[in-house]
Amino acid sequence: MLLTKETKEKTAFYLRDLETPVGKVINLTIAGLVLLSSGIFVAETYNIPEHIRFNLDIADNIILIIFALEYSLRLWSAKNKIQYIFSFYSLIDLIAILPYFLSPVNISFIRLLRWFRILRLIRFINRKFLFGISSEDGVIFARILFTLFAIIFIYSGLIYQVEHPVNQKVFATFLDAFYFSIVTMTTVGFGDVTPISELGRLLTVLMILTGIALIPWQVGDLIKRLVKTANQVETVCTGCGLAFHDADAMFCKKCGTKLYKD
Numbered sequence: 001m002l003l004t005k006e007t008k009e010k011t012a013f014y015l016r017d018l019e020t021p022v023g024k025v026i027n028l029t030i031a032g033l034v035l036l037s038s039g040i041f042v043a044e045t046y047n048i049p050e051h052i053r054f055n056l057d058i059a060d061n062i063i064l065i066i067f068a069l070e071y072s073l074r075l076w077s078a079k080n081k082i083q084y085i086f087s088f089y090s091l092i093d094l095i096a097i098l099p100y101f102l103s104p105v106n107i108s109f110i111r112l113l114r115w116f117r118i119l120r121l122i123r124f125i126n127r128k129f130l131f132g133i134s135s136e137d138g139v140i141f142a143r144i145l146f147t148l149f150a151i152i153f154i155y156s157g158l159i160y161q162v163e164h165p166v167n168q169k170v171f172a173t174f175l176d177a178f179y180f181s182i183v184t185m186t187t188v189g190f191g192d193v194t195p196i197s198e199l200g201r202l203l204t205v206l207m208i209l210t211g212i213a214l215i216p217w218q219v220g221d222l223i224k225r226l227v228k229t230a231n232q233v234e235t236v237c238t239g240c241g242l243a244f245h246d247a248d249a250m251f252c253k254k255c256g257t258k259l260y261k262d
Helices: 003-016 020-043 050-077 080-084 088-105 110-126 134-164 174-186 198-213 217-228
Strands: 232-234 242-247
Touching: 003 110, 003 232, 020 110, 020 174, 050 080, 050 088, 088 110, 110 134, 134 217, 174 198, 198 217, 217 242
Parallel strands: none
Antiparallel strands: 232 242
């Protein structure tokens, strides 16, 4: 019983940790698999040889099994399992593996859930020490960029999945859907690529609303962050290690330690 408790605590620690070497390797591997699986979805929208498509399907199934094992480990090591199941990150993880368990049902719209797998990266973007990001401003900057990318990526995947079966000449590949998503969400609206299905038109309306409501907000935050960063100087705080501060700052804005500038 004691061994099981210790094992649970160690498992939970490594699945959450991004600072120790073991925890970083585990979590960066999972993040890499998320990107790889998303790349597989994109590659499968192109006209590729059948043997390559077969190998990509095998790779995707292996990744899904790894994700399912990871979800099981997180659930097993959670202190409050009910609370964990309905938590934000758990629901995203469940959406990522749901198509694998529901594939025998042969429901076409289940394939739409695959494109939401990119959201699993939110868990890592919100952490420091990822890909060398060590400052709070860097984390916020990365989060804004990821939000913009994830919105466009998911909408592109959804519109491709919906329109390709009925409108193959217009939505032939993921790039066509990606182009349409950017043009629609920026409200440019060239009109050279248009959906014909009802669900595709509904997604288009959602894209436009998202572009009007969310994109300017995120881009505005991004510009503010760039301006703020440009006006800061590198002065490493001896108390918490925060690297960048305002040019006229005398104390660290995070921990209050007096700053000693060169």
